[in-house]
Amino acid sequence: MSSEPDISVDNEETARRSIGARRNPASQEAILDAAEALLRENGIAGFSIEAVARRARAGKPTIYRWWPHRTALMLDVYKRFKNAKSFPDTGTLRGDLTSFLENHLLGFWQGSLCGTVYRAVVAEAQTDKDAAELLQAYQAERKLYSARIVERARARGEVPEDTDAELMIDLVVSYAWHHLLLGQVDAAMSRVPQVVDVILKGVPGYRG
Amino acid sequence: MSSEPDISVDNEETARRSIGARRNPASQEAILDAAEALLRENGIAGFSIEAVARRARAGKPTIYRWWPHRTALMLDVYKRFKNAKSFPDTGTLRGDLTSFLENHLLGFWQGSLCGTVYRAVVAEAQTDKDAAELLQAYQAERKLYSARIVERARARGEVPEDTDAELMIDLVVSYAWHHLLLGQVDAAMSRVPQVVDVILKGVPGYRG
DNA sequence: ATATATCGAAACGAGCCGTTTCGTTCAAGT
DNA sequence: ACTTGAACGAAACGGCTCGTTTCGATATAT
Numbered sequence: 001m002s003s004e005p006d007i008s009v010d011n012e013e014t015a016r017r018s019i020g021a022r023r024n025p026a027s028q029e030a031i032l033d034a035a036e037a038l039l040r041e042n043g044i045a046g047f048s049i050e051a052v053a054r055r056a057r058a059g060k061p062t063i064y065r066w067w068p069h070r071t072a073l074m075l076d077v078y079k080r081f082k083n084a085k086s087f088p089d090t091g092t093l094r095g096d097l098t099s100f101l102e103n104h105l106l107g108f109w110q111g112s113l114c115g116t117v118y119r120a121v122v123a124e125a126q127t128d129k130d131a132a133e134l135l136q137a138y139q140a141e142r143k144l145y146s147a148r149i150v151e152r153a154r155a156r157g158e159v160p161e162d163t164d165a166e167l168m169i170d171l172v173v174s175y176a177w178h179h180l181l182l183g184q185v186d187a188a189m190s191r192v193p194q195v196v197d198v199i200l201k202g203v204p205g206y207r208g
Numbered sequence: 209m210s211s212e213p214d215i216s217v218d219n220e221e222t223a224r225r226s227i228g229a230r231r232n233p234a235s236q237e238a239i240l241d242a243a244e245a246l247l248r249e250n251g252i253a254g255f256s257i258e259a260v261a262r263r264a265r266a267g268k269p270t271i272y273r274w275w276p277h278r279t280a281l282m283l284d285v286y287k288r289f290k291n292a293k294s295f296p297d298t299g300t301l302r303g304d305l306t307s308f309l310e311n312h313l314l315g316f317w318q319g320s321l322c323g324t325v326y327r328a329v330v331a332e333a334q335t336d337k338d339a340a341e342l343l344q345a346y347q348a349e350r351k352l353y354s355a356r357i358v359e360r361a362r363a364r365g366e367v368p369e370d371t372d373a374e375l376m377i378d379l380v381v382s383y384a385w386h387h388l389l390l391g392q393v394d395a396a397m398s399r400v401p402q403v404v405d406v407i408l409k410g411v412p413g414y415r416g
Numbered sequence: 417a418t419a420t421a422t423c424g425a426a427a428c429g430a431g432c433c434g435t436t437t438c439g440t441t442c443a444a445g446t
Numbered sequence: 447a448c449t450t451g452a453a454c455g456a457a458a459c460g461g462c463t464c465g466t467t468t469c470g471a472t473a474t475a476t
Binding site: 204 | 221301302328344365367379382383399406407
């Protein structure tokens with residue numbers, strides 16, 4: 001989401017040329033910038049290689065040369081700001097889960113900045129088999145990584161040793177996804193405390 | 209998913225004609241059949257009015273006459289088998305939630321029959337604004353209807369009066385959605401008991 | 417100096433878009 | 447009995463995007 005003016009792209013009247021027998025970083029950057037801008041404005045609708053090339057003042061073959069799928073390009077855009085944040089230890093499982101939802105998931109997507117891009121990726125994964133595999137692998141890796149939140153809680157003695165970390169993370173992520181895809185991130189954000197509470201303690205007063 | 213052979217469509221060599229100044233049910237049926245078949249085979253990929261018309265041996269104007277959007281056609285296909293099942297009372301909240309997940313959500317989508325169609329609808333909703341509104345309205349109505357599961361439990365005295373029914377249904381539906389969209393319905397199905405347990409009782413042994 | 421890989425421009429054939437025209441078929445209204 | 451009018455499918459429309467290919471210019475690497 002670099003919001004600085006793209007001096008190197010918009011202000012140069014001359015088109016970029018080849019810089020020899022190697023990848024031109026300026027072109028790659030311009031292409032990613034253009035793709036990001038398009039996704040931010042319209043989501044996946046109207047997102048085409050053609051449009052990206054036009055906006056980036058790049059040739060279509062240049063894009064096809066470096067990105068096999070439209071999805072690969074979108075995921076690259078997404079990863080640009082998903083700069084491997086870690087999870088600060090808030091000291092409690094409740095705090096960690098709340099922070100996870102509010103900072104890494106819903107909060108990260110909020111404001112239709114990155115959320116729009118991610119929605120586009122998910123939509124593409126419903127269409128394209130390669131995209132589905134990419135997304136599934138990405139998800140699995142993220143969830144595995146996120147599970148350390150629960151592991152920390154185990155170490156603290158907050159939860160038993162045999163706690164199903166995967167399941168907890170799964171429920172949290174599911175909740176976030178669902179509301180992202182329904183365009184209800186703001187509403188979901190306001191109910192984070194209740195969600196975390198139910199997952200930790202279940203329905204209050206339930207007689208099972 | 210009517211799997212009977214379409215005698216009236218595939219075996220007749222003669223094309224359907226107008227039956228006068230009214231909607232031709234045979235055409236509508238053939239169009240829905242064709243749309244369903246296409247969605248089942250490829251999902252939303254390659255799903256075009258053009259393709260539906262070809263497969264149904266119908267004219268494009270006929271389709272455009274009756275369905276404003278591609279999405280409307282897809283939702284009609286989906287609704288064909290979503291024949292307003294009610295929720296049989298299993299006697300317990302746990303049983304009802306389990307049945308909800310296993311029969312109405314995951315189980316209904318399983319086998320890539322209806323799930324594929326629904327995935328296509330969700331994907332379309334990430335692209336098209338009208339589709340998004342349609343889906344959101346549909347979701348809201350379904351959730352409201354499903355909340356009666358919790359209301360029954362309230363009446364039984366299983367849960368307190370002030371239980372947040374909406375939130376519980378939300379978590380259940382979120383879980384199902386997430387795994388549908390990741391193509392993991394089978395895996396999700398096998399963990400239904402644990403999911404219901406966490407939502408009802410929280411993490412066992414949690415010290416909050 | 418030569419080989420090699422990149423760049424962007426342009427044009428390609430193909431496919432789908434949504435619309436319009438057209439002749440046919442038949443129910444409803446007079 | 448006759449006319450009106452709507453729905454049907456076939457075909458063609460101009461317009462757009464697709465992914466690919468061709469091309470000449472460029473500059474590094476050998």
